Amino acid sequence: MASNYTAGFGIGQDSVINLDHGDPTMFEPFWKEVGDNATVKISGWEKMSYTSCDDGICWFLEPEFGNEVMRLHRIVNNAATDGRYIIVGVGSTQMIHATLHALASIEVRHPVNVVSAAPYYSMYPGIVDLMKSGLYHWAGDAAAFRGQDNFIELVCSPNNPDGTIRHAILGKEVGKRVHDMAYYWPQYTPMRGPADQDIMLFTLSKATGHAGTRIGLGRSAPNTFWHHCI
Numbered sequence: 001m002a003s004n005y006t007a008g009f010g011i012g013q014d015s016v017i018n019l020d021h022g023d024p025t026m027f028e029p030f031w032k033e034v035g036d037n038a039t040v041k042i043s044g045w046e047k048m049s050y051t052s053c054d055d056g057i058c059w060f061l062e063p064e065f066g067n068e069v070m071r072l073h074r075i076v077n078n079a080a081t082d083g084r085y086i087i088v089g090v091g092s093t094q095m096i097h098a099t100l101h102a103l104a105s106i107e108v109r110h111p112v113n114v115v116s117a118a119p120y121y122s123m124y125p126g127i128v129d130l131m132k133s134g135l136y137h138w139a140g141d142a143a144a145f146r147g148q149d150n151f152i153e154l155v156c157s158p159n160n161p162d163g164t165i166r167h168a169i170l171g172k173e174v175g176k177r178v179h180d181m182a183y184y185w186p187q188y189t190p191m192r193g194p195a196d197q198d199i200m201l202f203t204l205s206k207a208t209g210h211a212g213t214r215i216g217l218g219r220s221a222p223n224t225f226w227h228h229c230i
């Protein structure tokens with residue numbers, strides 16, 4: 001889309017940077033400039049059914065929306081799409097809950113330890129323990145984890161808070177991994193080709209800055225795992 005949008009929008013000497021938490025309102029001027037080209041209209045008679053499609057893995061994912069997400073990934077070239085399935089949740093936060101629940105459900109020993117290499121996204125401990133699930137619990141820094149195989153590693157890349165490119169640090173053959181790719185978009189980091197991890201999470205909060213729409217996206221090859229998510 002042609003645009004004469006320029007970065008630097010309204011940041012002046014008196015601007016305050018809130019380091020406590022991020023809020024993507026910096027994208028507002030861009031979307032204002034895009035105007036009606038990005039308007040989404042939902043008629044009163046639409047979206048009535050619990051199900052948006054009969055044959056998809058995620059019965060509440062609008063097929064058209066799913067297709068557009070895949071198209072965007074192909075254009076940006078940041079995630080493998082062939083043979084991949086998408087499920088949606090209320091933000092990436094709910095998708096983290098869903099994936100942990102699903103992965104821990106198919107483990108035999110509980111609670112499964114959920115770890116992430118420090119410095120990690122400050123909300124991970126709270127998100128993981130919010131449900132007080134008997135299936136999994138927060139177990140801290142992945143580098144300090146001394147268990148054997150009973151873990152799920154949250155791998156955030158580019159990492160919040162330091163922007164580094166991350167890979168799993170615990171054994172590949174054992175344990176499970178969830179790749180939080182919230183910031184793998186060209187406005188945050190150089191693109192390195194399509195990410196192709198088993199379980200990848202993205203979110204509209206960071207992709208387009210629409211945090212308030214609360215749309216999180218999980219991608220995976222089809223397997224029974226996704227059914228545990230839904």
Ligand SMILES: Cc1ncc(COP(=O)(O)O)c(C=O)c1O
Nearest residue numbers: 091092093121160182203205216
């Ligand atoms: C790394 C990371 N993952 C997940 C989230 C949560 O995103 P959402 O707004 O989709 O719940 C955030 C939000 O800041 C984040 O920084």
